[in-house]
Amino acid sequence: MFSALKKLPFGKKALAAATCLSILAAPAMADDKVYRLKMAEGWPTNFPIFGDSPRNMAKMAEEMSGGRLKITIDSANKHKAPLAIFDMVKGGQYDMGHTASYYWKGKDPNTLFFTTMPFGMTAPEQYAWFYHGGGMELMQKVYKRHRMLSFPGGNTGIQMGGWFRKEINSLEDLQGLKMRIPGFAGEILAELGAKPTNIATGELYTSLERNTIDALEWVGPSLDLRMGFHKIAPYYYTGWHEPATELQFLINERSWKKLPKDLQEILRVAMRTASYDMYTQSTHASGENWATMKQEYPNIQVKRFPDEVIEAMRAANTKLLKEKAEANPMAKEIIESQAKYLKQVRAWTNIADKQYLDSIAGE
Template sequence: MDRRSVIKQAGLAGVLAAGAAPAIVQAQANIRWRLTSAFPKALDTIYGAAEVFSRHVKELSGGKFEISVHAAGEIVPTPGLVDAVQNGTVEMGHTAPYYYFGKDETFALGCAIPFGLNSRQMTAWQYEGNGLKLMREFYKNYNIISFPMGNTGAQMGGWFRKEIKGVNDLKGLKFRVGGFAGKVIERLGGVPQNIPGGEIYTALEKGTIDAAEWVGPYDDLKLGFYKVAKNYHYPGWWEGGPQLDLFINTKAYDTLTPEYKAIIENAAAYAHTDMQAKYDARNPNALKQLVGSGAKLVAFPKDVMEASFKESMALYSEISAKNPNWKKVYDDYAKFRADSNVWFRFTEARFDSFMQAQKL
């Protein structure tokens, strides 16, 4: 059996366990690549996924394939990440694809859209549905190949200086919101603001913005938003399961041996699971700390949820009518969402609602 067959049939973890890896990696050239992250180092979970990935690539390659990880702004700022990978300025980038919907709305479908898939559904669509295939076809336009690499799980709705009691309270609201949600907020009369994570606190403190969302309790506690806005609304209906992606320059990727490509795939899959595991483990205690510090948990009113849903669906229809890239991917995405929600309705949702009502 040749080395490629070993990798393909046993999987990389099995190869390492069987002791076959040294013979494989010894035959590979030493490689040094750079990865630019869209996040600051202070956010150890979302930024840390890239470091987890890099560490596993090094370990699986016996130290022959090393990837240096650079925080947002060290090489390029977050908005320039796609261009940097596309042009070969760096070989890799780790980001939330919806940051780049200004280039094409289809980017958002690789991450999260309002009232979209939850994290498990997103992973299922990517790996077992047509998601990864369709998104890779789209990313070819940017000289990029993608790998799922992280998910935060459903997010919180953000920090508001004044409580949102109805849909009319959104009118004129200056709201820092990431990704595609701004389009829906705008349709509801809000004024979306696109501000990098490291600048949100100051803008909220000074009153430059009225509200801001980031991810959830663990990151929000680190960023200190509860000190300047006490109303912590939920849920983040625009981010039910936002996926992070590893973007790789296609030409650089094509130079890799099959063994190194297998290492990247395995390391990215590990980091993908690791990120959400960390958020799910760390968010509960962080939420307790936030409430203990005076944060007020407030559910979005029903009329806000219903109006947001209605405007989201109308927006998707409008985009489908003018953007063939979006329509091709969204049609498949929407069908998968509908089928998956039928299943979750009878299992996950019912089980979760019962368990969360119990006093354990």
């Protein structure tokens, strides 16, 4: 190789020599083996935004790895078990899952804290907690005992409080109310006399249409428009329960450890990028779809829960958090971490975002 350099002009000879030396000096790639992972997602085939996040992630991982990391995705239509992804990934049936952590509170009550919490952090605040405030470390601590890893999987931003057939004017209106609402918010409403339940995505419209439930919360205009809930339940309440709904990428620990270090890092970067991309996509779609909803469905009535209902929800939230902290050391550690971080970061959010929005409220 070096003897051929003598035949080149001086400038090209120097460039070629530098290139040869850099190749020889570069560390060898871990290997050229192709690693294949299978992922189960909790959403139907071609489900927008939620389904875009894992596909964007898989595409980035394959491109950044030069084709050495390939991820295939099975939708809920195929695996038929959207509310069993935790078990399928833990058991090794799938290497990965794309779902939401608060679905697994029946498996481990400490998983629900990593999706979002009522009256908690907004999406930017929660991302800051995850990546700079110790949230990631706490999440891995919870999932390690299940031989899995969990990473943020895409944020919807603040979710709406739900679609209701009847207007909520007082606490009495919550008594016996059958509502699809998962996570900690469901526990809060149960404290106030409602009957929360969790229903798979594909069954939501039918359940509302057939009066199996009286109300439901899903996401916001970004995804609610296509679901058609407004055709049945015209009262659209503003949010309190999910101010920063974060989906998750679940990974089987053995599958993770089989990956070379460089592919682990590529996967980590692809997941982080796809998650933030989903947040911006959700924001864009909500603005776009809300404009459509206002124009095409003028009967939709946006409502805020009455003060007495909000106050009762806050009181129930405080009570349940206290009970969980007293009953479980891990829950106590997470709750205290979130509360401490929220107190610090919210002071800045109030000075920055809130004051800005308040100052231009009349425009």
